[in-house]
Amino acid sequence: MAGRLSIAIALLAVLFGYVYNAYVQRFIQVSGMFREPGSTELAPGDFVVINGTIGCEDLHFHEPSGLIFTACEDDVASRRKWFPPIEHFANPSTERMRGKLEVIDPKTFRAKVLELEGFSGPFVTHGIDVIDDPEKPQGEAVYIFAVNHKPNPEHYGENGNAKAPKSHSVVELFHHVLGSDKARYVRTIWHPLIVTPNDIFAESPTSFFVTNDHYYTDGLLRNIETALPLARWTNVLHVRLENLGSAGDEGGDSAGVHASIALEKLHNLNGMGHARGSDEVLVTSCGSGLVHVGEIRGEADDTGNKVIRVKESIEFASPVDNPSYFRDPYANSTFDASGIVSSGPTRGIDFFESKGKEVVLDPNMVWKATPRSGKRETDGQGERDGSSITGGGKDWEVSLIFQDDGRRLRTSSASVLVAIDPSEEGGRRRAWLFVTGYQASSVIAVKVDL
Numbered sequence: 001m002a003g004r005l006s007i008a009i010a011l012l013a014v015l016f017g018y019v020y021n022a023y024v025q026r027f028i029q030v031s032g033m034f035r036e037p038g039s040t041e042l043a044p045g046d047f048v049v050i051n052g053t054i055g056c057e058d059l060h061f062h063e064p065s066g067l068i069f070t071a072c073e074d075d076v077a078s079r080r081k082w083f084p085p086i087e088h089f090a091n092p093s094t095e096r097m098r099g100k101l102e103v104i105d106p107k108t109f110r111a112k113v114l115e116l117e118g119f120s121g122p123f124v125t126h127g128i129d130v131i132d133d134p135e136k137p138q139g140e141a142v143y144i145f146a147v148n149h150k151p152n153p154e155h156y157g158e159n160g161n162a163k164a165p166k167s168h169s170v171v172e173l174f175h176h177v178l179g180s181d182k183a184r185y186v187r188t189i190w191h192p193l194i195v196t197p198n199d200i201f202a203e204s205p206t207s208f209f210v211t212n213d214h215y216y217t218d219g220l221l222r223n224i225e226t227a228l229p230l231a232r233w234t235n236v237l238h239v240r241l242e243n244l245g246s247a248g249d250e251g252g253d254s255a256g257v258h259a260s261i262a263l264e265k266l267h268n269l270n271g272m273g274h275a276r277g278s279d280e281v282l283v284t285s286c287g288s289g290l291v292h293v294g295e296i297r298g299e300a301d302d303t304g305n306k307v308i309r310v311k312e313s314i315e316f317a318s319p320v321d322n323p324s325y326f327r328d329p330y331a332n333s334t335f336d337a338s339g340i341v342s343s344g345p346t347r348g349i350d351f352f353e354s355k356g357k358e359v360v361l362d363p364n365m366v367w368k369a370t371p372r373s374g375k376r377e378t379d380g381q382g383e384r385d386g387s388s389i390t391g392g393g394k395d396w397e398v399s400l401i402f403q404d405d406g407r408r409l410r411t412s413s414a415s416v417l418v419a420i421d422p423s424e425e426g427g428r429r430r431a432w433l434f435v436t437g438y439q440a441s442s443v444i445a446v447k448v449d450l
Contacts (some may be wrong), residue, residue, distance in 0.1 A: 069101070
C-alpha cells in the first residue's frame with residue numbers, strides 16, 4: 001500500500017512539475033521578459049503616418065465602404081491625465097475630454113473627423129464597433145458603438161463619495177451616413193453590469209456584446225489580475241435594448257437596457273472582433289496572449305439573452321489586443337491569406353513602468369494567424385519566429401508580420417489589413433497594415449507581404 005502511495009505521489013509531483021514548468025515558460029514568452037525589441041525594415045514609400053489620429057485605441061475596417069473607422073483623442077497627453085483602463089485618474093476635468101470619431105481612407109491615407117451632432121458630453125474613447133444600418137442599403141449608413149470612460153460625478157462631485165467608482169463608463173451610440181461629415185448621436189447606454197468596458201461586438205443596433213476587462217478598477221489587486229493568468233475574473237456581457245429611444249428619454253441612460261453574462265471565468269477578456277460569419281466572434285485574453293474563437297448562441301429560455309461558447313483558443317507570443325479578421329479579396333485555389341490579425345507589446349513586462357511616462361519607447365508586434373487547412377504559398381514571405389501552435393484541435397500558423405522598436409509607434413492595441421491589388425505589385429500578394437495604439441501619436445500604415 002505504501003509503495004502504491006509513493007508511486008502516486010511521484011506521478012503527481014512529475015505532473016505538477018510539468019504543468020508548472022509549462023506555465024512559467026508560457027509566462028516568460030508572453031511577457032517578453034528576455035525579448036529584445038526588433039524593427040521591421042521598410043522600403044521607401046512603404047511607411048505612412050496618418051495625421052490627426054492621436055491615441056486611437058481601436059480600428060475597424062468596414063468592408064462595404066472600404067473605410068477604416070476609429071476613435072481618437074484630442075491631445076497626446078490625454079491618456080496620461082485621465083484613462084481608467086490604465087489606472088490614470090490624475091485629472092477628472094471634463095473640459096478637456098474631447099474625443100473624436102474619425103474615418104480613414106486607406107487609399108489617400110487621410111483621416112476625417114466626424115462632427116458629433118447632438119452630443120456634448122465628455123468623450124474618453126476606447127473600443128468601438130461599426131455595423132451597417134439594417135434599414136438602409138448596405139454601405140449607405142452605419143451605426144457606431146463607442147466606449148466612453150466619463151468621470152463619475154458621484155465620486156468627484158461637490159459632495160463626492162470616495163467609495164463610489166471613479167469612472168462612470170458607458171457605451172455611446174451614433175448613426176453615420178457614409179460620405180457625410182457628421183455622426184448623429186442616438187443615445188447613451190448604461191447598465192450596472194457594465195463596469196470596466198473595453199471593446200464591443202455589435203450584432204444589430206439593439207444587440208451587442210461588451211467586455212469587462214478587469215474586476216478591480218485600480219490598485220494592487222488590479223495589477224495582480226492583469227499579470228496573473230489564473231485570475232479569471234473578467235467577463236463578456238450581452239446587452240439588449242428594447243428600442244433605440246432618443247437622448248433624454250425618461251429613465252436616462254439605462255432606459256430599456258437589459259444585460260446578462262455571455263462569457264466568463266477567463267483571464268483579462270479584452271478586445272473583440274468579427275470573424276468568418278455573423279455568429280463567430282473573436283475575444284482576446286490580452287495578458288495571456290490568447291485569441292478565443294467563439295460562437296454566439298441564443299439561450300433556450302426565450303429571454304433574448306445570448307451566450308458565447310469558445311470553440312478554440314489561439315496562442316500568440318505576446319499580449320494581444322483588439323483582433324480583426326482579414327478576408328482576402330484576392331483569394332484563389334492556390335493561396336488564401338485570410339486570417340486573424342492582432343497586436344500587442346513586445347515587452348509586456350514593462351507595461352506598469354512605461355504607461356505613465358511622457359517619453360518612452362514602447363515596442364510592439366503585430367501577428368497574423370492563418371488556419372493550416374488553408375492553402376498557402378511556400379516562399380516563406382513575412383517574418384517568422386517559429387511560433388506555430390495547435391489550438392482547440394485545429395492547426396494555426398502564427399506569423400509575426402510587423403514589429404517596431406517604438407520609434408515609429410508607441411504601443412499597439414489594434415491592427416487591420418487592407419489588401420492591395422496584386423496587379424499593382426507585380427503579382428506579389430501584399431497589403432497595407434494599419435496599426436494604432438492607445439498612447440500613439442498617430443495611426444501608421446506599413447506595406448507588408450501576405
